[in-house]
Amino acid sequence: DSGVTQTPKHLITATGQRVTLRCSPRSGDLSVYWYQQSLDQGLQFLIQYYNGEERAKGNILERFSAQQFPDLHSELNLSSLELGDSALYFCASSRTGLNTGELFFGEGSRLTVL
Amino acid sequence: AQKITQTQPGMFVQEKEAVTLDCTYDTSDQSYGLFWYKQPSSGEMIFLIYQGSYDEQNATEGRYSLNFQKARKSANLVISASQLGDSAMYFCAMRESRAGGADGLTFGKGTHLIIQP
Numbered sequence: 231d232s233g234v235t236q237t238p239k240h241l242i243t244a245t246g247q248r249v250t251l252r253c254s255p256r257s258g259d260l261s262v263y264w265y266q267q268s269l270d271q272g273l274q275f276l277i278q279y280y281n282g283e284e285r286a287k288g289n290i291l292e293r294f295s296a297q298q299f300p301d302l303h304s305e306l307n308l309s310s311l312e313l314g315d316s317a318l319y320f321c322a323s324s325r326t327g328l329n330t331g332e333l334f335f336g337e338g339s340r341l342t343v344l
Numbered sequence: 345a346q347k348i349t350q351t352q353p354g355m356f357v358q359e360k361e362a363v364t365l366d367c368t369y370d371t372s373d374q375s376y377g378l379f380w381y382k383q384p385s386s387g388e389m390i391f392l393i394y395q396g397s398y399d400e401q402n403a404t405e406g407r408y409s410l411n412f413q414k415a416r417k418s419a420n421l422v423i424s425a426s427q428l429g430d431s432a433m434y435f436c437a438m439r440e441s442r443a444g445g446a447d448g449l450t451f452g453k454g455t456h457l458i459i460q461p
Contacts (some may be wrong), residue, residue: 232388273435273451286448318387322449330420331439333449335374339407 233257236321236336248309251339255302255323261285262304263324263333264296268317279304298329311343347371348436348452355457357426362406364411365421365455367436373399377439378419379449385434392434395419431459 233256243249255262264276266289275288279298290296293311298304308315318340322333349368353357369378380392395403395410403410411420423430433456437449 261447265451266388272453275448275450278448288448320389322389323373324441324447331377332394333439335381337388 232334234336240268242342253304253321259323263322265320316343347450350452352455363423367419379437380421381435
């Protein structure tokens with residue numbers, strides 16, 4: 231158990247819909263990262279938050295947004311869903327500022343868009 | 345250019361043999377970290393081993409060791425005495441310092457390792 235909790239584990243929805251994925255980081259970790267894993271693109275970094283503020287953006291679509299709340303949990307919002315958004319979405323957390331620190335991953339939220 | 349290159353999309357290895365999974369990386373930073381993660385079919389990402397760019401000795405964790413060749417920018421994972429449970433996807437990743445304090449991991453495309461009895 232990494233200590234990172236993601237909900238829901240599985241989600242099936244239709245094109246055009248909107249979903250919210252939730253992540254609780256490990257206790258004491260201030261940084262939260264979101265990754266998308268699909269068969270064709272591999273593991274793609276989406277966005278990083280640190281202590282409530284956005285720190286870095288990766289390959290995140292404009293239809294996607296995220297935030298980190300004062301209690302440090304984070305939500306990833308995916309809207310106007312398309313078939314190609316079907317993927318495994320990972321949240322990870324870490325002690326930030328250190329290249330020596332591993333990222334601790336949640337079990338992922340598997341999104342299927344029909 | 346890719347930051348992390350894993351040239352072996354898939355590998356078949358006999359049980360109990362040693363396995364080397366290749367990883368090369370590209371960075372202009374002096375300070376960076378290299379990681380290997382394992383992803384079994386169940387999907388979770390499991391941290392295996394870490395190597396810092398300033399570490400002079402190769403990292404080891406049980407049956408895992410990292411063959412770090414800094415000049416060649418390679419960080420190969422070696423699994424000794426492979427077991428059936430080692431069958432999984434393996435990802436090499438790098439952590440660099442970036443502008444604004446961003447410091448996430450960049451992943452390679454992975455190697456699918458299958459251990460055969």
